[in-house]
Amino acid sequence: MTSLLVIIVLVLLAVALWQLTKIFDLTQVGSSSDDSQVASDNDNNIQGYIMFGFLAFIYIFTIYGLLKWGNLALHTPASEHGVLVDSLMNITWVLIFTVQAITQGLLYWFSFKYKGNKNNKALFFADSNKLEAIWSIIPSVVLAVLILYGLYAWNNIMFVDKDEDVIEIEIYAQQFKWTARYAGPDNVLGKANVRLIEGINTLGVDMSDPYAQDDIVVSELHLPKGKKVHFKMRSQDVLHSAYFPHFRAQMNTVPGMVTEFAFVPTYTTAEYRELPFMVEKVANINKLRAKKSAELIADGGTGLDPYIFDYLLLCNKICGASHYNMQMKVVVDSPEDFKSWLGEKTTLAQDIKAAAASEKPAEGEAKTQDSTIQDTVNAVVDTVKAAVAKVTMK
Amino acid sequence: MSAEAHDHAHDHEHEHHHKDTFITKYIFSIDHKMIAKQYLITGIIMGVIGVAMSLLFRMQLAWPEESFKIFNVLLGDKFAPDGVMANDIYLALVTIHGTIMVFFVLTAGLSGTFSNLLIPLQIGARDMASGFMNMISYWLFFLSAVIMLCSLFVEAGPASAGWTIYPPLSALPQAIPGSGTGMTLWLVSMAIFIASSLMGSLNYIVTVINLRTKGMSMTRLPLTIWTFFVTAIIGVISFPVLLSAALLLIFDRSFGTSFFLSDIYIAGEVLHYQGGSPVLFEHLFWFLGHPEVYIVILPAMGLVSEIMATNSRKPIFGYRAMIMSVLAIAFLSTIVWGHHMFLSGMNPFLGSVFTFTTLLIAIPSAVKAFNWITTLWKGNLQFNPAMLFSIGMVSTFITGGLTGIILGDSTLDINVHDTYFVIAHFHLVMGISALYGMFAGIYHWFPKMYGRMLNKNLGYIHFWITAVCAYGVFFPMHFIGLAGLPRRYYTNTNFPLFDDLQNVNVLITMFALIGGVFQLVFLYNFFSSIFYGKKAVQNPWKSTTLEWTTPVEHIHGNWPGEIPHVYRWPYDYSNPNHDVDFVPQNVPMKEGEEVLHH
Numbered sequence: 005m006t007s008l009l010v011i012i013v014l015v016l017l018a019v020a021l022w023q024l025t026k027i028f029d030l031t032q033v034g035s036s037s038d039d040s041q042v043a044s045d046n047d048n049n050i051q052g053y054i055m056f057g058f059l060a061f062i063y064i065f066t067i068y069g070l071l072k073w074g075n076l077a078l079h080t081p082a083s084e085h086g087v088l089v090d091s092l093m094n095i096t097w098v099l100i101f102t103v104q105a106i107t108q109g110l111l112y113w114f115s116f117k118y119k120g121n122k123n124n125k126a127l128f129f130a131d132s133n134k135l136e137a138i139w140s141i142i143p144s145v146v147l148a149v150l151i152l153y154g155l156y157a158w159n160n161i162m163f164v165d166k167d168e169d170v171i172e173i174e175i176y177a178q179q180f181k182w183t184a185r186y187a188g189p190d191n192v193l194g195k196a197n198v199r200l201i202e203g204i205n206t207l208g209v210d211m212s213d214p215y216a217q218d219d220i221v222v223s224e225l226h227l228p229k230g231k232k233v234h235f236k237m238r239s240q241d242v243l244h245s246a247y248f249p250h251f252r253a254q255m256n257t258v259p260g261m262v263t264e265f266a267f268v269p270t271y272t273t274a275e276y277r278e279l280p281f282m283v284e285k286v287a288n289i290n291k292l293r294a295k296k297s298a299e300l301i302a303d304g305g306t307g308l309d310p311y312i313f314d315y316l317l318l319c320n321k322i323c324g325a326s327h328y329n330m331q332m333k334v335v336v337d338s339p340e341d342f343k344s345w346l347g348e349k350t351t352l353a354q355d356i357k358a359a360a361a362s363e364k365p366a367e368g369e370a371k372t373q374d375s376t377i378q379d380t381v382n383a384v385v386d387t388v389k390a391a392v393a394k395v396t397m398k
Numbered sequence: 399m400s401a402e403a404h405d406h407a408h409d410h411e412h413e414h415h416h417k418d419t420f421i422t423k424y425i426f427s428i429d430h431k432m433i434a435k436q437y438l439i440t441g442i443i444m445g446v447i448g449v450a451m452s453l454l455f456r457m458q459l460a461w462p463e464e465s466f467k468i469f470n471v472l473l474g475d476k477f478a479p480d481g482v483m484a485n486d487i488y489l490a491l492v493t494i495h496g497t498i499m500v501f502f503v504l505t506a507g508l509s510g511t512f513s514n515l516l517i518p519l520q521i522g523a524r525d526m527a528s529g530f531m532n533m534i535s536y537w538l539f540f541l542s543a544v545i546m547l548c549s550l551f552v553e554a555g556p557a558s559a560g561w562t563i564y565p566p567l568s569a570l571p572q573a574i575p576g577s578g579t580g581m582t583l584w585l586v587s588m589a590i591f592i593a594s595s596l597m598g599s600l601n602y603i604v605t606v607i608n609l610r611t612k613g614m615s616m617t618r619l620p621l622t623i624w625t626f627f628v629t630a631i632i633g634v635i636s637f638p639v640l641l642s643a644a645l646l647l648i649f650d651r652s653f654g655t656s657f658f659l660s661d662i663y664i665a666g667e668v669l670h671y672q673g674g675s676p677v678l679f680e681h682l683f684w685f686l687g688h689p690e691v692y693i694v695i696l697p698a699m700g701l702v703s704e705i706m707a708t709n710s711r712k713p714i715f716g717y718r719a720m721i722m723s724v725l726a727i728a729f730l731s732t733i734v735w736g737h738h739m740f741l742s743g744m745n746p747f748l749g750s751v752f753t754f755t756t757l758l759i760a761i762p763s764a765v766k767a768f769n770w771i772t773t774l775w776k777g778n779l780q781f782n783p784a785m786l787f788s789i790g791m792v793s794t795f796i797t798g799g800l801t802g803i804i805l806g807d808s809t810l811d812i813n814v815h816d817t818y819f820v821i822a823h824f825h826l827v828m829g830i831s832a833l834y835g836m837f838a839g840i841y842h843w844f845p846k847m848y849g850r851m852l853n854k855n856l857g858y859i860h861f862w863i864t865a866v867c868a869y870g871v872f873f874p875m876h877f878i879g880l881a882g883l884p885r886r887y888y889t890n891t892n893f894p895l896f897d898d899l900q901n902v903n904v905l906i907t908m909f910a911l912i913g914g915v916f917q918l919v920f921l922y923n924f925f926s927s928i929f930y931g932k933k934a935v936q937n938p939w940k941s942t943t944l945e946w947t948t949p950v951e952h953i954h955g956n957w958p959g960e961i962p963h964v965y966r967w968p969y970d971y972s973n974p975n976h977d978v979d980f981v982p983q984n985v986p987m988k989e990g991e992e993v994l995h996h
Binding site for chain 2: 039040041042043047048052054058061066073076077078088089093096099100103107108110111112114115118119120121124125127128129131132135136139140143144147150151154155157159161163178179197198199208241242243245247249252253254255256257258259260261263289292308311313316318320321322323324325326328331
């Protein structure tokens with residue numbers, strides 16, 4: 005509050021000073037005026053050359069950037085549709101770089117070439133329907149091609165055929181972690197709602213739904229290679245976005261509704277690690293990490309582990325303070341490995357039963373005589389808490 | 399007829415205007431020129447705050463979790479203990495930076511300044527249609543700016559759900575501390591801001607339609623006026639929708655309604671909300687949010703067109719095509735909002751529709767870019783600082799606009815959505831471009847505002863450093879985005895996958911810091927020239943439009959005598975029928991002179 009007051013006072017002072025000088029200024033008369041602050045031929049000449057220099061800067065910086073940072077961009081897509089996305093991306097990039105090089109070239113070249121001079125007169129060239137038709141039609145045709153390709157790809161990616169053979173997996177988002185639920189042998193996810201969240205049933209699965217009985221909840225996502233995975237996504241609190249960069253896949257998770265995305269993984273984690281570009285990328289990252297690690301150890305801290313590549317699911321929609329650390333490891337297995345991995349997991353129904361069995365004796369002990377007093381105290385505390393919460397909300 | 403009646407009323411009013419007090423002249427002024435200056439100064443102050451915030455979080459991104467004394471000084475012990483920026487305040491800085499730059503600098507600061515200054519002067523009117531409403535408009539804007547700044551000082555921190563304030567994050571204080579009082583103040587500030595903006599826009603529209611001087615037909619309007627006019631129309635259409643979204647959000651937050659919220663379990667309890675949808679909010683928000691970027695960029699386009707023609711000593715190429723493309727952009731801008739929502743969970747079929755309409759915008763945009771380039775061709779270019787910024791604007795508009803082809807395509811958006819690629823794209827195409835447009839406008843019309851000239855050499859330094867730094871910041875950022883780095887991450891050290899991006903982040907921050915610090919050159923030039931700049935002549939840039947026929951000293955009613963009549967279009971530069979290289983709009987056609995343009 006003090007700092008606010010100080011700032012207000014400073015601002016008011018500044019305003020007052022400014023107003024005062026303004027008045028003095030109005031009383032001042034007769035200082036000379038000339039065109040010394042208008043560009044002279046000399047200025048035009050110098051600025052014209054700098055324009056040309058800037059064009060060179062843009063070209064060189066672009067080429068430098070492509071060489072130096074080009075390999076940072078995501079490489080080989082790890083999903084079937086990713087290939088389609090990347091080929092459209094590459095076509096678009098060719099177009100963009102061509103247009104960029106030509107238009108920036110013309111813009112700065114003209115700036116250089118037609119730099120002003122007292123003796124020159126500009127050409128009165130007000131319009132030309134022909135030229136304008138050309139640069140309306142060419143972009144239209146090019147864009148039509150891009151739009152058609154894009155829509156073709158989009159419809160392929162976003163619509164899952166009803167009778168396609170898919171595995172259903174639920175991606176469940178909450179601040180600040182991901183959970184996955186497999187549909188089990190019946191391949192149908194049981195119903196769920198956040199109102200049913202209780203104990204270890206943290207996803208609010210409706211355990212009275214027969215389809216829910218074989219559902220499996222895990223905190224590390226495994227996917228089988230070569231099989232279409234149909235994700236159903238839910239969120240329990242705020243918007244999140246399930247972003248799988250290597251699979252070219254992303255979809256927001258929205259509280260109160262189920263969103264979907266489907267893709268076919270094409271490389272197992274082990275295979276993807278072996279791709280030459282990835283080997284190089286990981287080596288480079290580990291070089292950087294080793295350097296940083298050495299610095300940390302020198303400062304008396306702990307070093308960094310070397311990096312091993314894993315697919316990741318990231319959160320890509322601002323979701324709160326720890327948004328920057330909401331991630332889940334994704335593993336793509338061969339179909340056999342996937343089967344045996346999933347086979348080892350217990351179902352949610354079993355987990356709930358086991359938890360109930362281990363809790364029961366403990367609960368029995370707690371039910372002593374003073375439990376009623378405890379309950380009353382708890383109730384009072386809860387009411388007060390609720391009231392306080394209400395007041396602070398206001 | 400009505401113009402003459404108006405004339406008369408004002409001539410009459412004139413005699414009473416000598417008893418201006420300090421307050422009526424400088425504070426509660428109803429003179430459009432003074433209001434323009436008020437908008438500009440407020441916009442500049444907000445701009446300094448907004449840019450400073452970006453420098454702070456850029457430092458955090460380059461040197462994550464490192465200790466800087468300046469963080470502790472500016473953010474306090476709560477948000478930067480020992481000089482290490484906390485993740486809460488990082489999100490708050492990002493949010494308020496976005497809000498301030500988009501609304502307070504590039505909407506109010508840009509449109510407010512130049513629409514107010516130029517509409518009456520360029521169409522030949524004594525003042526705005528309603529000077530009083532104009533004054534209210536400014537003071538509401540000022541009030542909203544003050545409230546927004548006050549929100550920085552609330553206990554739990556300012557709004558931090560991103561400038562797009564998507565619920566439920568923005569609706570639930572349990573989800574993020576900034577969604578408490580900070581968010582309430584944000585919403586109140588925006589509601590007032592929208593009221594201000596609507597009053598301004600209505601005024602601009604009415605003034606352009608009704609108060610043009612004799613001979614000033616719509617096809618003789620300078621392109622600046624066309625863009626201000628169209629911008630005001632978009633604002634009137636779309637801002638009320640944001641107001642409704644803000645009001646519904648206030649209801650959800652404070653009165654327990656469920657417009658945007660449903661099935662929420664947070665902090666260990668189920669909330670009562672049922673049946674609402676956050677996607678509805680996204681629709682309402684972007685129904686303004688997308689036109690908003692055109693509200694920001696169209697005035698800049700108008701200023702640049704005008705300045706380019708003047709300094710090329712050449713008519714703007716394709717005057718009618720420029721008007722048509724502005725209209726086309728304005729129309730399309732209201733039916734493309736869904737491209738921000740391809741992955742929001744809305745029906746993918748809508749994604750197809752919005753991809754189609756979005757990519758269509760590239761056509762009028764391409765027409766504009768090519769027309770600007772052709773305007774330079776065979777010109778006699780006068781490189782005043784305003785001209786440099788205009789050329790820079792075309793350059794960044796093209797660079798940023800081209801990547802829009804990627805983001806507007808739903809298929810490609812899947813993988814770059816909400817990454818740094820988006821940040822690079824929109825900062826170039828609307829942030830930097832609109833800022834360049836604003837700078838161009840300031841350098842060009844400073845003599846009209848203050849009767850003095852800005853120092854040109856400082857202007858040259860300002861432009862070139864800014865130009866290099868703008869590319870230096872945003873060009874490498876594309877690569878970080880293509881690597882898949884999500885935006886609004888406090889740090890990416892939790893992902894070894896992104897470790898190789900750190901060096902690029904450092905480079906970006908270096909450019910940002912240099913670019914940011916060099917804006918002081920502009921600030922110095924601006925504020926010192928107000929008092930000590932060279933006195934301006936009446937028409938320093940040898941321009942054809944009407945504002946340069948008014949005296950250098952500001953007077954109420956703009957012209958001491960009769961309002962000039964208009965006989966020709968605004969771009970008679972280097973007209974072969976005349977010896978001088980510019981013919982002002984108020985010069986009658988010579989006998990037998992033909993109109994040389996369509």
